[in-house]
Amino acid sequence: MNDTRSAKNVEYEQLPMIPSSGSWNFSQQTLPQTRVVLGSEVLRNASVAFLFAVSSLTAITDPWFVDRHRRVPVSGHFNFASIRRRRITLAEALKLADEIMLRAEAGRTTAMVEEARRHFDMENSL
Amino acid sequence: MIYEFPEFECPIRQGDIFVGLPRVEVSLNRIPVIDEDGPHESMWVDVAKAGNQVRAILPLRPVTAIVISQDCDNLRSNDISLCEVRGFRDVDGKAKDVKNPKGWVSILTQHARINLKWFYLPPDNTLGFVDKMAVDFTVTLRVSRLELEAYREFRKGRLNATADEHFRERLSEFFRRYPYDEWYPFNAEELAYYQSNYPDAKPFEWQEAKSMPDSKSS
Numbered sequence: 001m002n003d004t005r006s007a008k009n010v011e012y013e014q015l016p017m018i019p020s021s022g023s024w025n026f027s028q029q030t031l032p033q034t035r036v037v038l039g040s041e042v043l044r045n046a047s048v049a050f051l052f053a054v055s056s057l058t059a060i061t062d063p064w065f066v067d068r069h070r071r072v073p074v075s076g077h078f079n080f081a082s083i084r085r086r087r088i089t090l091a092e093a094l095k096l097a098d099e100i101m102l103r104a105e106a107g108r109t110t111a112m113v114e115e116a117r118r119h120f121d122m123e124n125s126l
Numbered sequence: 127m128i129y130e131f132p133e134f135e136c137p138i139r140q141g142d143i144f145v146g147l148p149r150v151e152v153s154l155n156r157i158p159v160i161d162e163d164g165p166h167e168s169m170w171v172d173v174a175k176a177g178n179q180v181r182a183i184l185p186l187r188p189v190t191a192i193v194i195s196q197d198c199d200n201l202r203s204n205d206i207s208l209c210e211v212r213g214f215r216d217v218d219g220k221a222k223d224v225k226n227p228k229g230w231v232s233i234l235t236q237h238a239r240i241n242l243k244w245f246y247l248p249p250d251n252t253l254g255f256v257d258k259m260a261v262d263f264t265v266t267l268r269v270s271r272l273e274l275e276a277y278r279e280f281r282k283g284r285l286n287a288t289a290d291e292h293f294r295e296r297l298s299e300f301f302r303r304y305p306y307d308e309w310y311p312f313n314a315e316e317l318a319y320y321q322s323n324y325p326d327a328k329p330f331e332w333q334e335a336k337s338m339p340d341s342k343s344s
Contacts, residue, residue: 085166085168085172086167087164087165088166089165090164092167093158093165094158096167097158097183097184100151100152100153100156100184100185101151101185108265112216112217112219115241116219116220116222117219
């Protein structure tokens with residue numbers, strides 16, 4: 001089992017970290033030792049420490065899968081044929097976690113810019 | 127400004143603003159799963175197909191968030207829902223280049239009526255907002271109620287009564303929106319202009335050329 005200790009000495013090619021949202025600051029009373037933007041050491045430990053328990057939503061057999069033979073003709077494109085499982089190192093796993101965050105943030109930024117572009121300029125349209 | 131600063135003992139309410147809550151990011155395409163053989167990259171569909179709990183390395187980062195759950199749920203539910211608070215310029219692209227009060231007034235009044243995806247939070251040093259912020263209704267978090275109650279020292283403030291009333295309405299407006307093609311009643315001239323801005327707007331059957339009234343008959 002991996003835990004925070006096992007990740008302590010892992011070195012990996014670290015991608016740029018996304019800073020915390022907004023411009024807030026912790027007060028001295030609540031968090032005297034913490035910076036607003038998490039350092040790489042903290043984030044690295046946090047990423048590994050949080051071995052996130054991903055549940056399949058139900059403790060019982062998921063009816064989607066029990067019923068999938070009947071549903072497939074309806075949904076049309078939902079199949080489980082593609083299975084990929086690739087062994088990676090812990091360093092690669094950490095880098096992949098970074099990539100997930102970066103990709104998500106980049107996606108939001110792109111969507112925000114695109115939406116702003118699509119909005120009518122009310123003042124200049126009348 | 128528009129904030130109050132409740133004592134630690136005050137129960138959690140809708141409109142309470144917490145800092146430093148964890149936001150987790152999950153990818154359905156590539157997940158670094160860890161099992162007894164060590165880490166491996168997997169796809170969520172494989173995890174879902176197996177139907178079992180797995181452990182994975184996922185990125186987390188601390189964010190500011192505002193409680194959106196109703197007050198009765200904040201007293202009894204197992205979980206409390208929040209929306210992320212982000213820099214205003216990161217939420218609405220129209221604000222990127224705004225530099226003067228006229229521009230801000232335009233965005234915070236006219237655009238606020240059009241774009242229901244955010245709620246404006248003005249700067250406040252006590253709260254720790256040194257710049258204009260916004261609630262991003264599209265980014266939600268969920269945390270344990272009991273654990274959030276223990277975490278109340280990280281509640282930096284809450285909306286005052288006037289702002290909270292507005293916030294409640296904006297929140298409900300966002301989630302009760304329904305999608306519709308806003309160009310459906312346009313005449314030919316209006317549709318042409320609309321399509322110059324939104325080329326992917328496809329005419330409805332009654333807007334096809336042979337049945338479309340021209341602008342003079344509208």
